Amino acid sequence: MARRFKTGRFRPRARGLRLRLGSYLLKSLPAPPASVDYTVKAKRWLGQILKNDVLGDCTAAGAFHIAGAWLANNLSSISFEDDDVVKFYSLTTGYDPQKPETDQGGDEETVLNYWVNHGLGTTPTHQAQAWVSVNAADFNEVKTAIWLFGNIYIGASLPDAWVSPEPEADNWTWDAAGPPVDDNGHCFCALGYDAGDRLRISTWGMVGNLTKQGLAKYGVHSAGGECYAILGGDWLDVAKQRAPNGFDALQLASDINDMRA
DSSP, X not given: OOOSSOOXXXXXXXXXXXXXXXXXXXXXXXXXOSOEETTSTTHHHHTOOTTTTTSOOHHHHHHHHHHHHHHHHTTOOOOOOHHHHHHHHHHHHOOBTTBGGGOOOBOHHHHHHHHHHHTTSXXXXXXEEEEEEOOTTOHHHHHHHHHHHSOEEEEEEOOHHHHSSOOOSTTOEEOSOSOOXXXXXXXXXXXXXXXXXXXXXXXXXXXXXXXXXXXXXXXXXXXXXXXXXXXXXXXXXXXXXXXXTTBOHHHHHHHHHHHHO
């Protein structure tokens, strides 16, 4: 059966130093709540496929789903269009809409670095401030990242069981299944978690679930996975309110500046 959606994510390449979220979480930080769900207020926006049915633009679609969810949860209007996502996909991958053969997907770190340095290519730019690596095998760190920053940005080589068949409606669940398959490379975001330790994930215009076992199996580097938290200007005030003196934002900013020097 032909697939209704596309994936479009490169397997991660060898990289330089990554800043790790765990290095900036202080002992005074309160424990994350049992559950949070930032998909509810963003439901209409997350229902947009953002061209990921006809393009391998999952890395761009994931970024825009996160940005829209931030805005929706801060009661701000969302003015993004499909054309904005395609433009960002082009800027971060070299895709040329006039040359279909250039639709080759992207990789998360290139997207994140562009988002930090240039914004989303929209007006306003909705610029990210920084991104940090999250340990996908440490579910408490994952929950803390979502609670504080409103997102996890995940890249993974999906097992065949997740896409054969593909999800058809909201509230499906992905769990640990077979081996990761590089040809199923995909990027998606998590915007919440429930008391049963399942992430609330958004992709292909639907909201579903991912178990902590599934994340730990496919979101780690040894399985070709990546897991990041993005610190966005549209969300940082929320994070500061939730983690007074519990998140070393000043040290993170200093380390980021050192890396850019």
